[in-house]
Amino acid sequence: MQSPQALLRNGDNPSPSAQHRLPTPRFHSTVAEQNLPRFNSLILVFRLASFSFSLAAFVFMLTNTRGSDSPHWDDYDTFRFVLAANAIVMIYSLFEMGASVWEISRGATLLPEFLQVWFDFGHDQVFAYLLISASSAGTSLARTLKEMDTCSDSKAFCLQSDVAIVLGYAAFLFLGLTSLLSGFRVVCFIIHGSCFHM
Amino acid sequence: MQSPQALLRNGDNPSPSAQHRLPTPRFHSTVAEQNLPRFNSLILVFRLASFSFSLAAFVFMLTNTRGSDSPHWDDYDTFRFVLAANAIVMIYSLFEMGASVWEISRGATLLPEFLQVWFDFGHDQVFAYLLISASSAGTSLARTLKEMDTCSDSKAFCLQSDVAIVLGYAAFLFLGLTSLLSGFRVVCFIIHGSCFHM
Structure with a gap:
């Protein structure tokens, strides 16, 4: 088990609340140490899914x-928005x-842990809103194109647009789930002062 | 200062972690008691804004x-979606x-506190996604209508649609902010076992 000095995260000084919690029971620490890699691996899997979609x-x-x-997709502002949101x-x-x-x-963590957990959570939230926004706007345009002559003349174009939008929804789903997990990491950080050395 | 028995929330038994934290310093308790009404009042103001918009x-x-x-708004699926999302x-x-x-x-809390904080946070998140989704879809349709002859023939219809959509965005903004605050209440509940009796 690590010494109290080793419990400090990324060279930071311990906060009064962290100091208060240093004598954490060994059982709790062991359970946390066992579960943390699994939790981080789950986040990685969700991020991989979000990236792929x-x-x-x-x-x-x-x-x-x-x-x-x-x-052409470039003819429509909304499809440009879908492309940009998925690229981001x-x-x-x-x-x-x-x-x-x-x-x-x-x-x-790559950045200082305080910065990292809030950076992840904030960006997950904002980009999830961005992606659901783009996908919904894309859906609306795709429906409108179906009601017009565009889709009867260019079925393949409409089909491929639909596929891109559905894939965007799938990416949103995993980003939304990751957002919950990164929110949990913020909670963990607030409670323990660090999610890595409890 | 309240007795340890009075610290229990809504008649629940204290969790082991809550029992561990019962001897909270008086200063912390006083600060929390002073800030809690302000925090709940801020949530109420944001909810009022979200409701109004x-x-x-x-x-x-x-x-x-x-x-x-x-x-007519009823002619368009997307505008029906905007109406339904704002109604919800x-x-x-x-x-x-x-x-x-x-x-x-x-x-x-109206419901047991555990249920209330998670109910609020979960619904705030889902309904914020729903509202940004509906507003974005509405924006896309409104832009498409402007590119067609619809808006040159019925300027008032398009203008009123635009206003409704912008108001939906404003409601989303306050719901998103409330979602962050209700997320903070979840954190508070996880840390202290209750946000009302710390």
């Missing part, structure tokens, strides 16, 4: 063009996957 | 019809305002 949505939307006679989530998820791998392999 | 959005969308020659948030906010007033006046 947003990447797929991005590619499906970007390649949704079939010559000059057919409509894709890049963010890639960064967060790197941060997760770093945490699992080194047992410490 | 969603009610206004609902009314603006419902009354958006000008005879048989003009388009309006009813939910009304219920939660009642619950907030109860809490402020009686110093205890």
Whole structure:
């Protein structure tokens, strides 16, 4: 078991509340140490799923063009929004996957832990809102296009748009779940002063 | 200062962690007791704002019809979705305002505290996603209508739709803020076993 000095996170001084909790029972500490890698692995899996689905949505939307006679995703503001939102989530998820791998392999956060847990939670929340917003707007436009002549003339374009939007919803689902888990990490940090060394 | 028996929430038995934390310093308890009414009042104000904006959005969308020659909100699935989402948030906010007033006046939650804090946070999250989703879908349709002849023929219809959608965004903004505060109540409950008797 680590010494009290080793319990300090990332070289920080212990807060009064953290000092108050230093003599934590060994059982609690052992259980936490056993569960933390699983919890971080679950976050990594969810981030991987979110990345994969947003990447797929991005590619499906970007390649949704079939010559000059057919409509192009770039003709519609809403589809540009869908593409941009999925691109943002894709890049963010890639960064967060790197941060997760770093945490699992080194047992410490990439940024200072206070910053990391709030950064993750804040961005998960905002990007989840962004992605559900883009996907819903895309759904609305896709429905409108179906009611017009566009989809009867260009079935493949509409089908591929639908697939990209559904993939965006899937990415949102996993990002929303990750947001709950990163919220739990914030709670853990507030309670224990660190989720890595309890 | 209250006796240890009075610290139990709503007649529940104390959890082992709560028992462990019973001898909380008087200073902490006094600060918490002073800040709690302000915090609950802030939640009430945000809920009132969310209710008012969603009610206004609902009314603006419902009354958006000008005879048989003009388009009707009911002709568009997306506008029906906007109306339904604002109606749900309006009813939910009304219920939660009642619950907030109860809490402020009686110093205890309407439902058992464990259930109340999770109910509030869960519903705030889901309904915030629902409302941003509906508002974004509405925005997309409104933009499409502007690009077609609909808005040149029925300017008042489009303007009123826009107003309803913007009001929906305002309701979402306050619901999202409330969601953060109710998340903080969950944290408070997890740490202290109760946010009312610390």
